Structure formats: C-alpha cells, structure tokens
Amino acid sequence: HCMHRATGKYDSQVIINSDEIPDQFLFIELNKDVVSEENIDLKSPHRHSYQEIIWVRQGSAEQLLDGEIVTYPSHTLLIVPKGRIHRFVPTRDCLGCVIRFKDEFLLNQSHLLFSQFSGHTALHLSDEQSAGIEAYFSLMSSECKRADPYHLQALRYLLAAFIAKLEELRLQYSRVVPQDFTLTLCIWNRFNTLIEQKFKSEHAVSFYASELGL
Numbered sequence: 001h002c003m004h005r006a007t008g009k010y011d012s013q014v015i016i017n018s019d020e021i022p023d024q025f026l027f028i029e030l031n032k033d034v035v036s037e038e039n040i041d042l043k044s045p046h047r048h049s050y051q052e053i054i055w056v057r058q059g060s061a062e063q064l065l066d067g068e069i070v071t072y073p074s075h076t077l078l079i080v081p082k083g084r085i086h087r088f089v090p091t092r093d094c095l096g097c098v099i100r101f102k103d104e105f106l107l108n109q110s111h112l113l114f115s116q117f118s119g120h121t122a123l124h125l126s127d128e129q130s131a132g133i134e135a136y137f138s139l140m141s142s143e144c145k146r147a148d149p150y151h152l153q154a155l156r157y158l159l160a161a162f163i164a165k166l167e168e169l170r171l172q173y174s175r176v177v178p179q180d181f182t183l184t185l186c187i188w189n190r191f192n193t194l195i196e197q198k199f200k201s202e203h204a205v206s207f208y209a210s211e212l213g214l
Helices: 032-040 127-144 151-173 178-198 205-212
Strands: 014-016 025-030 051-058 061-065 068-072 076-080 086-090 095-101 121-124
Touching (some): 025 051, 032 086, 051 061, 068 121, 076 086, 095 127
Antiparallel strands (some): 051 076, 061 086
C-alpha cells in the first residue's frame, strides 16, 4: 500500500480527518517510492480518526505534534494518537514501516500509548530492542499479504501483542520497576479515563489523587 494523498477541507492550516483508511488495519512499508511521494506531496499539519505507529528503521524524520517539531534518528518508534495535529516528514534515505488501525480493531485499548493528554511518545531503541520490534513488523507484514479471510484475526492478536510490548518499553523508559508494571499501567489507564470524563469540571490535582487512592 502507498500512503494516501490528503483530502478534506482546510481549517487554520489543518486538514481535518485526512488520509482515512479504508479498513480497520493498514500496514505501509516506508520504502524509497513512498518516502519520495511523501516529500513531493508534503501535507499540511492534519489529524485523523485512527491510531498510528511509525517505525524509523533507517535515516531520520521530522515530526510535528501539536505545534512542537522534533527530529528523530533511526531506530525510533513514534506514536501518533488519533485526533492529534501532526505532520511526519521523512528524510530521503528514511526506511521503515507505518501501522494504522481503528480503535475497534485492537482487543484492548492502550491509554499508556494513545493518550490525548501526553506529549511526544518516541521510543529510541537499542539494536537488540530493534531486532525484536522488526520481528513483529515482519509477522504483521506477512499476514497482510495473505488473501484468505482468516488473516485479520491473526493480525488482531499480533497487534495486541505488539502493543503490549510497546507498553513494556514505554514503562522501561519511565524507569518503572517490573513488580510495579501492572499496578502502574492500571493507575495510568484509570487516570486517563478520569480525565476524559471529568476534565471539563475538575481541575484540582487533589481530586484525581483522591479518586485514584494516591
């Protein structure tokens, strides 16, 4: 698959809901042709209704997210939650993968990775970690090439396992000790749910601390 061209109406230089995916899951190989097309057809900052994970295997890329621009090197995973204003600009030598999926495709939602209230989520991986991530991408790429009607089920479980691995890496970056992993993830998910439900009426830290039993 190639990345779709932007469509939609401009709103303060933002394209609303551009690049919508036709199915619940889309795997894109960032090869030279796709990167060349992206750089020729450079999009304005935009947002969309699906979750996106970008793997910069080689080269580098510039990512704008909610007004902040950061340049990322090779072996970096970028998380772009749905609804966030962003723009991805790869260098000419950039290679990698892009995964796009709708919420209903994922077995369990991940507030840790796809929160509307966190800034840039970028994981710069070691060679060993990168090799493990490449294995997941290889399996998902292989499943996407199958024509039988059963591959979506396999993809759904592969994606769930991949997301679980990314959550583990995300918490490692936060220096959370292993025995606290489940508890921390549970509190984070509850915190995000509370914010989504109460942010318009509750602004005190003490309220959220009390609700979470902290």
